Amino acid sequence: xxVTMKEVAKKAGxxxxxxxxxxxxxxxxxxxxxxxxxxxxxxxxxxDFYARGLKTNQTFSVALILPSVWHPFFSEFAFYVENSLxxxxxxxxxxxxxxxxxxxxxxxxxxxQNKVDGIIGITYSNIDKYISSNLPFVSIDRYFTEDVVYVxxxxxxxxxxxxxxxxxxxxxxxxxxxxxxxxxxxTKNRLKYFELECQRLGISVKSLNMLEPLTDVSKHIxxxxxxxxxxxxxxxxxxxxxxxxxGVAEALGRKIPSxxxxxxxxxxxxxxxxxxxxxxxxxPIREMAEMAVTLLxxxxxxxTVEKRTxxxxxxxxxxxxxxx
Numbered sequence: 159x160x161v162t163m164k165e166v167a168k169k170a171g172x173x174x175x176x177x178x179x180x181x182x183x184x185x186x187x188x189x190x191x192x193x194x195x196x197x198x199x200x201x202x203x204x205x206d207f208y209a210r211g212l213k214t215n216q217t218f219s220v221a222l223i224l225p226s227v228w229h230p231f232f233s234e235f236a237f238y239v240e241n242s243l244x245x246x247x248x249x250x251x252x253x254x255x256x257x258x259x260x261x262x263x264x265x266x267x268x269x270x271q272n273k274v275d276g277i278i279g280i281t282y283s284n285i286d287k288y289i290s291s292n293l294p295f296v297s298i299d300r301y302f303t304e305d306v307v308y309v310x311x312x313x314x315x316x317x318x319x320x321x322x323x324x325x326x327x328x329x330x331x332x333x334x335x336x337x338x339x340x341x342x343x344x345t346k347n348r349l350k351y352f353e354l355e356c357q358r359l360g361i362s363v364k365s366l367n368m369l370e371p372l373t374d375v376s377k378h379i380x381x382x383x384x385x386x387x388x389x390x391x392x393x394x395x396x397x398x399x400x401x402x403x404x405g406v407a408e409a410l411g412r413k414i415p416s417x418x419x420x421x422x423x424x425x426x427x428x429x430x431x432x433x434x435x436x437x438x439x440x441x442p443i444r445e446m447a448e449m450a451v452t453l454l455x456x457x458x459x460x461x462t463v464e465k466r467t468x469x470x471x472x473x474x475x476x477x478x479x480x481x482x
Contacts, residue, residue: 161203170197181247216275219249220454221265223279227254229398230426231443232280235298238447239278246455248275257371259283269293276454282339282370296454298446300343301466307457309450309467310344311441313423316471317351320393320421320439323473325359327480329391329419332356334365335379335403336395337372344468345395348423352393364389375399379406390418397422400436404478420478434476442469 167174170193179186180194197203222239224232240250251274253265262281266288268274276294289295289302297308324332334349349367356363366382368375379402383389394400400422404414412418415437425440427433434440449467456463475481 161201163203166194166197166201166203169201170194216458217273218247219251219274220451221251221253221268221274221277223253223255223262223265223277223281225255225257225280225282227252230428231396231424231441234427234443235280235447238444239451242448242451246451248455255281255283257281257283259285263288266293266295269295275458278450278454282341282343284341286341294454294457296450296457298450299345300341302342305465307453307463307465307467308344309446309453309469311446312468312471313344313347314351316423316439317348317353317393318355319471319473320348320423321352321355321359321361321363323421323437323479324391324393324419325361327391327419327482330361331386331388332361332363332391332393333382333386333389334363334367334393334395335382336366336399337368337370338395339370348393348395375402376406379403380410383407383410383412392418392420394420394422397424397426397436397438400438400478404436415478415480419480421473422476422478425474434474437476437479438474439471440474441471445469 163174163177167177170177172190172194176186176190177194180191220243222236224236227233227236236252243250253261255261262283262285265277269277278296280298282300286303289306291305295306297306299310301308321332334352336349338346349365353363364386366378368378383406392403394403400420403420407414407418414420420436422436422438425438425443426435446469449469453463453467
């Protein structure tokens with residue numbers, strides 16, 4: 159016979175409301191939480207989230223829209239989002255959208271149809287017309303016409319930091335290589351403030367900024383490097399682009415980092431605690447995920463939250479810049 163919340167409360171010597179607060183990650187003394195969680199484990203109590211949802215008109219589930227799970231940054235972000243939701247007894251629906259606006263629209267409809275309580279989205283497709291300020295939606299990097307909550311790493315500081323790190327390692331001819339979308343988003347600040355910092359430092363800078371979706375990336379990078387052989391330091395839009403640049407540069411006989419130094423942006427790693435794959439402007443991926451979840455849960459609860467949250471970045475060595 160299924161164990162009830164009342165039985166858990168009775169054995170733990172607390173009220174049913176206290177058990178409910180523990181399950182909902184509410185405010186409970188640490189000693190009380192520990193006692194209740196121990197009884198829950200002993201009795202193998204399984205909360206009836208379906209009944210809980212009917213009572214509160216919530217599903218206790220959230221959709222996460224990603225452009226692709228192939229990208230290491232997106233997959234790591236999803237990992238931390240799910241962990242954070244799990245700690246709050248929420249479940250995750252994952253949408254691998256491949257930039258398909260209609261597919262993303264279907265997930266947005268799930269909120270309106272009460273199939274999920276809210277959405278966290280990393281999207282660069284044209285879905286502005288589907289987004290409204292009263293939709294429980296937290297965006298990453300991108301902002302919309304409507305006043306939507308979003309979380310971003312500090313791309314402005316990242317662009318400036320990349321220029322300074324290359325300059326202090328002896329680079330004198332800098333370049334930026336990346337792709338961009340027509341939708342408004344924080345990542346465009348990486349190029350803007352990289353160039354501004356180069357100007358401030360009195361360093362020459364050139365750019366290869368390609369409109370997405372990208373095609374023949376290696377061909378464009380190769381021609382850019384052949385046309386500008388003097389370049390000795392490159393900042394890329396993300397770490398994935400840095401790998402493309404490394405492949406092309408090495409095929410052209412450029413030695414990294416002795417002849418050409420490269421800094422990416424993201425902070426990709428093969429596993430938690432592993433070395434960075436390239437020297438990079440590392441985003442606080444865990445903190446971004448946890449902040450997005452916290453903000454979304456607050457929005458779902460009807461609380462007023464900050465519309466724009468920008469989190470700090472850092473430079474991380476990854477073998478594609480000189481050690482100083």
